[in-house]
Amino acid sequence: MKLLEERIARDGRVIGSEILKVDSFLNHQIDVELLDEIGKELYRLFGNEGITKVITIEASGIAIGCAAARYFKVPCVFAKKARSLNIGKDTYTARVHSFTYDNDYDITMSQSYLSSDDRVLIVDDFLANGAALRGLISICEQAGASIGGIGICIEKGFQPGGEEIRAMGYPLQSLAVIESMSEHHGITFGTR
Numbered sequence: 001m002k003l004l005e006e007r008i009a010r011d012g013r014v015i016g017s018e019i020l021k022v023d024s025f026l027n028h029q030i031d032v033e034l035l036d037e038i039g040k041e042l043y044r045l046f047g048n049e050g051i052t053k054v055i056t057i058e059a060s061g062i063a064i065g066c067a068a069a070r071y072f073k074v075p076c077v078f079a080k081k082a083r084s085l086n087i088g089k090d091t092y093t094a095r096v097h098s099f100t101y102d103n104d105y106d107i108t109m110s111q112s113y114l115s116s117d118d119r120v121l122i123v124d125d126f127l128a129n130g131a132a133l134r135g136l137i138s139i140c141e142q143a144g145a146s147i148g149g150i151g152i153c154i155e156k157g158f159q160p161g162g163e164e165i166r167a168m169g170y171p172l173q174s175l176a177v178i179e180s181m182s183e184h185h186g187i188t189f190g191t192r
């Protein structure tokens, strides 16, 4: 997605060799017009898949999930990053390793909002090692929901998550794929 690549090139900030900050338009301050274009593009890619729910993970996924859900005209459900104490019997849960904080946490979703009748589009802001996606895929499996698509805003193609999730057979599309990045040499985009 050209618009997103241009914005990343202009306003993204590379931290070290592995972290990209997009706080000025996607992760903290949000450019709602860009977000709407992201929702439209996800609909262009997956609009024929019979999607009944868009699911994502809090916090950064929520805005993206809502932007997509508006085009699909279906609800957006986000997995909560829960403290174990809150995990009740009526929830699906999965353990996720955080790329940005390097710790493990549980995600939960109420069984009321996802079932075997659902066909899901999973969305998130970033794809690095794929832990967040594997957690969301596990929740879909627990619910018996089918996965009609996975849409990621920014895939860091030099990290293994994308290749692994595609090898598992999931229809994963990323709107921008970063081939390489460094503080001094900037960002190179690619395709998958």
Ligand code: 5GP
Binding pocket: 018, 019, 020, 021, 022, 027, 060, 097, 098, 099, 100, 124, 125, 126, 127, 128, 129, 130, 131, 132, 133, 161
């Ligand atoms: P993964 O689970 O694929 O290793 O990492 C994806 C999750 O970690 C995303 O939900 C995202 O919030 C966070 N993340 C991974 N890489 C980056 C990055 O370069 N920048 C930011 N802002 N978040 C990232």
